[in-house]
Amino acid sequence: MEEEEAEERGSNCGRTEASSGEVISNCHDNVAAPIIDLNKLLAAQSSEEECVKLRSACQNLGLFQLINHGVPDEVIGNFKRDIAEFFSQPLDAKKEYSQLPNNLEGYGQVFVVSEDQKLDWGDMMYLTVHPSDLRDLRFWPTYPASFSDGKPPFTVNSPTSTPWPPLMQSIDAYSSETKGLARCILEFMVKAIGAEPELLLGIFEEQARGMRMNYYPPCKQADKVLGLSPHTDATGLMPLLQVNDVQGLQIKKDGKWFSVNALNDALIVNIGDTLEVLSNGKFRSVEHRAVIHPNKERISVALFHYPRENLVLSPLPEFVEDGKVRYRSMRYQDFLKQLFTAKLDGKNRLEKLKLEQ
Ligand SMILES: O=C(O)CCC(=O)C(=O)O
Numbered sequence: 001m002e003e004e005e006a007e008e009r010g011s012n013c014g015r016t017e018a019s020s021g022e023v024i025s026n027c028h029d030n031v032a033a034p035i036i037d038l039n040k041l042l043a044a045q046s047s048e049e050e051c052v053k054l055r056s057a058c059q060n061l062g063l064f065q066l067i068n069h070g071v072p073d074e075v076i077g078n079f080k081r082d083i084a085e086f087f088s089q090p091l092d093a094k095k096e097y098s099q100l101p102n103n104l105e106g107y108g109q110v111f112v113v114s115e116d117q118k119l120d121w122g123d124m125m126y127l128t129v130h131p132s133d134l135r136d137l138r139f140w141p142t143y144p145a146s147f148s149d150g151k152p153p154f155t156v157n158s159p160t161s162t163p164w165p166p167l168m169q170s171i172d173a174y175s176s177e178t179k180g181l182a183r184c185i186l187e188f189m190v191k192a193i194g195a196e197p198e199l200l201l202g203i204f205e206e207q208a209r210g211m212r213m214n215y216y217p218p219c220k221q222a223d224k225v226l227g228l229s230p231h232t233d234a235t236g237l238m239p240l241l242q243v244n245d246v247q248g249l250q251i252k253k254d255g256k257w258f259s260v261n262a263l264n265d266a267l268i269v270n271i272g273d274t275l276e277v278l279s280n281g282k283f284r285s286v287e288h289r290a291v292i293h294p295n296k297e298r299i300s301v302a303l304f305h306y307p308r309e310n311l312v313l314s315p316l317p318e319f320v321e322d323g324k325v326r327y328r329s330m331r332y333q334d335f336l337k338q339l340f341t342a343k344l345d346g347k348n349r350l351e352k353l354k355l356e357q
C-alpha cells in the first residue's frame with residue numbers, strides 16, 4: 001500500500017518491509033539542539049559567551065542549530081520552492097536525471113551497497129556544486145519542462161549569461177550564499193577550544209562541496225521504515241536545511257535516539273568524521289538518521305564540505321595533548337571506501353579508527 005502511495009508521489013523509494021520494527025519506539029525524547037547565533041559570535045561583546053556554547057555543542061553533541069546565518073531569506077525561499085516542485089514531478093520526469101552506474105551524482109538512492117539490503121524510504125538528488133568546473137550539468141534539473149530544450153550546454157560558470165532554469169539558479173544561489181559559512185563557523189569552533197585554526201582551515205579551503213537533496217515520502221507505517229539509515233557523515237561540516245518544515249532528523253547520544261526539533265529559520269550544522277579525527281576527538285561526529293512522517297512528505301538538503309582529496313586522515317598536532325593520539329591514520333580516500341564494508345558488517349567506520357586509550 002505504502003509503495004503504491006510512494007509511486008503515486010513519483011517516489012523511487014524502495015524499503016519494502018519493516019527491517020526495524022523497533023526503529024521509532026526506541027526514540028526517547030526530543031533533544032534541545034543548542035542554538036548558536038552567528039551574529040553573537042561575530043559581535044565582540046557577545047562572542048566569548050557564544051563560543052562557550054559552541055564548544056559545548058561540538059564536544060558533547062556534534063550538532064547545533066545556527067541562526068542569523070546570513071543566507072538571504074529570498075535565496076532560501078526560492079530554493080525551497082523549486083526543490084519541492086522538482087520532487088513533486090512524476091517519476092519519469094525525475095528519472096531523466098537518474099544516477100549512472102558507479103556515479104553518485106543525479107537522482108536515485110543513497111547508500112546502496114548490495115542487492116540484498118533493505119532500502120531506505122527516500123529518494124535523493126546529489127550534485128557536485130563546487131568547484132564549478134566539476135559540475136556535471138547532465139544531472140542539473142532543467143525544471144520546469146518548458147526549459148528542457150535548454151538542457152546543457154549551459155555555461156557552467158555564469159548562470160546569468162544564459163538564463164538558467166529556476167531550480168538550477170536557486171541551487172547555484174544557495175551554494176554561493178553558503179560558500180563562506182562553513183569556514184567562518186569552523187574558525188570559531190577551533191578558536192573556541194583554544195587551538196590555532198590555520199592548518200585545519202587549509203584542509204577545507206576551496207575544496208569540493210556536494211549537495212544532497214533528500215525526499216522522504218510519507219508512510220502510514222512510519223514506525224516500520226527509515227528515511228535514511230543511521231550513519232555519520234564522512235566529511236567536515238554539514239549544514240542541513242529542512243525544506244518544508246517537517247521534522248525528522250534524529251541523533252544518537254549515549255546509545256539512545258533523540259529527535260532534533262529545529263527552528264524553522266535555522267540551519268542544522270552536523271559535524272562529520274573528518275573533523276572528529278583531525279581534532280583528535282575534540283569535535284564529535286554525530287550519528288544520525290532520518291525518520292518518516294505518517295502523512296506528510298519531508299524534504300531536506302545536506303551540504304557536504306569535503307577535505308583535500310589527498311588528505312591523510314590523522315589527528316593534527318595542535319589537538320593532541322600529552323602525546324595521546326586517539327585515532328589511527330588512514331588515507332581519506334581509503335576511509336571513504338570503508339563505507340561499503342562497514343555498512344555490510346554493520347560497524348561504523350569511524351569506530352574502526354579509534355585507538356584504545
Ligand atoms: O534528512 C535528514 O534529516 C538527514 C540527512 C542526512 O543526514 C544526510 O543527507 O546525510
Ligand SMILES: [Fe+2]
Pocket residue numbers: 231232233288302
Ligand atoms: Fe547525514
